[in-house]
Structure formats: structure tokens, C-alpha cells
Amino acid sequence: MKRSWVGALVLVLCAMPVVAGTPELPANPRTLPMQFSLQEPAAGCGTDCAPVVFAAGMITADTPRRFEAFATERNLHDGKVVLDSDGGSVLGALALGRAIRRLGLDTTVGRAERAATAGKPAAIAPANCESMCAFVLLGGVHRDVPARSRVLVHQIWLGDRRDDAVAASYSAEDLVLVQRDIGAIVRYTAEMAGSLGGGAELIEIALKIPPWEPMRLLSRDELKRTGLDQAIPPVAARQTSAAVTPVAIVPERSPPTSERGWMAVDGTSGPMLVRRHPLTVEGERIGSFDLSLSCGDVAGTYGLTYAERRQAGPGGGEAVPLDRVRLWIEQTEVTLDLVSSRGDGRSVESVAIGTVAAPLVRTFAAATTRSVSVLTASGSTSGTTTRIGNAGLGRVFGQLEAACGRGKRDVHARVEAAAR
8 A cells, every 4th residue: 555755754753662562560670771781701601701781671862871881881892782672762772783883792682581690690581672672783793683582673653652653643843853763774774784784674674563563573584684683594484473464444334433533423322432543464554443432231331342344465365254353451351252254355344342341441541641452363364453542532431421321222232233
């Protein structure tokens, strides 16, 4: 699907990294500013006497300065930086990668499994290097990614708009920021990759994945081609990608909806709050879906309806009917009942219904920044995960709450009958 250059630029706005899936607990050290710790070579290390620097946490604008101060006070000659990070500041990550290269250090992905003891260094356990961390990894003179560690990428985005990127607004100043930072990333990857190449492919893969999709796990072949892993030979068995597959738009009988936020509508069976969201596969739109909240059949609940129409994905093949639809809201999983999923191979229309506890919806509506995740699956094919924010929900939720307090409606029975 073709997009204008302005639209493409907006889709790569940057700042803080997007974290796919459920939110992390506040105590997770990966959410704190990056910390550095040095592991000195153990006595009797033989030929493997290089110092190891463990770097864990979020990359901030101040991280490069703190790392250079850390390095100045220690002997890091021929050392290796072990990365465990969700990413962070674009310019901070590029400056950190340049500092690592300037000091002649290698890079890898991992974390300290346990504290070092006298004569026994800490073991290196598998870890993730996500978002802008991948570009820091590229800064190493030599790079490797151990078999169980992972590198994941996605589009860089304005951090204060990542929870509901579709409903957010973007200004001319944002586009200026985008052009500046894209140029900085292109120049950096050209410098770091050098004659080996691969930097362009790394950027291309990352810029395909919008913030409402899960981050893209780089395969072993891609790690090799992009120069992020120079240590391993090609592997026959590829890692499965975290990139997702199809899903999509709403049946024509549904009420009018908006991709700019939640809105209140008068449905045929009573008041509803509805939100439409595009369905994409690695950034390519293949349809859209509607989420609808209505009065529940039981007091203290709300009815949830998922309605979508999708077409075949960018890779071709037939559009496959859904067989599962799930929702994650406030760290709670809600499984929907699939009422109908029918198609002709070119497109598929599906309807699923479920019930959500009222406190979960109330918390979601009241939060400043919140998102829910919708997960679908089609047989043996990989599924779709889409994050949806709460833009506009707080403004209209009171209308539904008041209407439902005056009496319940058997909404799901009507939806099920309409789908037959």
C-alpha cells in the first residue's frame, strides 16, 4: 500500500522506545537509566583476559557522557560491552555507539546472571537488545549475538504519543525532528557498518514496524547481513520472527467510527463506545477493525464486540478465517467468543464478542496513558497483535456508564443474531 512521504515521516517519529505487549513492572531495572559495571579479568584467565562492561537499562541523552566518564576512570583496553536494554533516546544511542567505537570496544547482547566472586567472573545470561539498542550494538568494533539472546527493532516514535499513535496529532516541528534524526541514523549506520554494508537493511526493517505492532525479532540471517553478528555462521534453522500477520476492517452494518479516538454512538441496541484501528502487517495496511463497548448482560460488566474485515497479506496467498481473538486490558486476558469468520479467499469478515469487568474498563478510561492489546490467530499461521490507546475514552465513558446504570441490554444476543 503506497503512502505519502509525509505520512511515512510521521510514522518514524522518535524519542523513547515502544515496548510491545504488557507493560513492565516499575521495579524492572531495564526501565531505569542505563547503569555500567565492570568485570575485571579473573586470575589465571589465560588468553581470555579482556574486561567486560555490563550495560543495562534505558538509554538517555545523558548516557554517553556517563559512559565516557566511566571509561576514563577504568582500563577498558580490548574490552567488550554487554548490552541489555529496551532502547531509549535516538541521539543518546548514536553518541553511545560512537563512544564505544572510539574506545575500540566490542559489543554483544546479554546480562550478568549472578554477581562475580573472588576468582570467578559473573556468567553472561541471554538478554534482549531492543529498539535503539540495536544501533548501539552496531557501534562495537566486533559484534556478536549469542544463540539465545535477541535483537528486536521497530519504528522510532515520539515517546509521549506511542500509546495511541493513530489518534495522536503531529506538527510541522515533529516532521523537522524526524528529518533530522533519520539523517543522523543514516549517517551513523554508514559510518559503523563501513565496507561491510548492512546498515541500510537494518534501517529498512526497523522502519516497517509501527508502534501498534510487536517489535520485529531479527533472524539469524538478518543479524549476519546487517553486521550485528559477525561471529556466527549462517544457521539453517531461522528464529521465528516477532513480526505479525493479518487482521482488519469492520462489517458495513456497524455504526460510524473514527481512527482518531474513541467516540460515543447510538447503536441499534443502545449506546456504544466505538474505536476503529488500522490493521497492518509490518506497516502495510490490510484492513481495519472496530472495538465496541456496550452495556453488559450482567450488572458490573460491559459487552465487548470485535468486528473486522481483512484482505490477504502483502506476501500474497488467501485471507484465512480467524479461529481465536483475545484482549489484554490492564494486565488481564479476556478471551472472546468467535461468532462468525467467513470469507472468499480474498477477504474475511469476522465478529467476536466477550464480557469485560467494569472496573477494568473504568481504569483503562481514567488513565493518562494506557493501551490494550488485541491478539488474533488463524489456524497454524502467525497471529496479529495490535496495541490500541484510550484517546477520547475518558471524555465519553461517563455517557455509557450512566446509560448502563439505568438498565441492561442483551447486546450480545443481538450481535450474534446479526452475524448469522
